[in-house]
Amino acid sequence: MLGFSFGSRRRADGWLAVVPHAGRIDLAHVRRAGGGRPEVRLLDSFRAEGDPGDALKRLASARKLGGFRCTTLLQPGQYHLSQFEAPAVAADERAAALRWRFKDMVDFPVDGASVGVLDIPSEGAANRQPMVYAVAASAAVVGATMRGFDDAGVPIAAIDIPELAQRNVAALFEEENRGLAFLALDDDGGLLTITYRGELYAARRMEVSATQLAGADEARREQLLERVMLELQRTLDNFDRQYSFISVAGMVVAATPEVPQLQPYLAENLYLPVRAMDLAAVCDFSAVPELREPARQAQCLAAIGAALRSQDAS
Secondary structure, eight states: OOSEEOOOOOOSSSEEEEEEETTEEEEEEEEOOTTSOOEEEEEEEEEOOSOHHHHHHHHHHHTTGGGSOEEEEOOTTSOEEEEEEOOSSOGGGHHHHHHGGGTTTOSSOSTTOEEEEEEEOOTTOTTSOOEEEEEEEOHHHHHHHHHHHHHHTOOEEEEEOHHHHHHHHHHHHOOTTOEEEEEEEETTEEEEEEEETTEEEEEEEESOOHHHHHHSOHHHHHHHHHHHHHHHHHHHHHHHHHOTTOOEEEEEEEESSOOTTHHHHHHHHSSSOEEEOOGGGTOBOTTOGGGGSHHHHHHTHHHHHHHTSOTTOO
16 A cells, blocks of 8 residues: 555544645545445535644544544645656565665655555556556655644544545546546646556646636636646556556546536547546445535545545555
């Protein structure tokens, strides 16, 4: 599992994601049982004015977060994610072997940094050099994140990254033995992931944000949509060259704030079928009726994805 896990005693079933954003904190509790659809048991957003630590303390007390196994996400800019050839060492030695590969890529000391490694399966390409994803985060960032939760009395058991949270959601929409592209746009920009059999094969950040698209006039919006489409095409073409054994069956899109023109534009200009995200098709959220609203689904996508972390992950 890419990301950073920490020991904790067993608590309520599933994972509770506690994901800070600018001005708010999202909570999502997801329970996965057997082969059924994941059950979203709790979803809430809280205004976080002033000191984020104080807001987290109030939230921990009000929602009794001590009874959950909690995870959170690092934010873009707090970590570095790269693909590397898999080092020819034992699995438990890979993080150490890759640590120094980050030395010239990051602006923090790699000695003491947290490093996580995730396999990129290549069973469909026997002659291909095995590849891995590796993520590095500075000791200062990981330490500050853990201290913030510890000070608030929140039992943080894992720190993950948005790419894997999105991977978790995308995997629910996959067709059997087919790849899936998933594009999410928010205030900060865009994230495109390509998954296959529940594994992350590609991740790309985009500078165009949903806020830019939603606030643009018609001419400017057309320019921005074209930029998004061209980046998608380049990424998909490159992916097809790298992973010709994977057939990408379609694309799912989500945006917050809403951009009604996004899905129709991409559907008209890409060679893949493009559909808007609808979690009702893949999740049970009878306990959280507000998730019937597409805007709410998109707003809490990161928290829901983080809470979809594997039930067996430590």
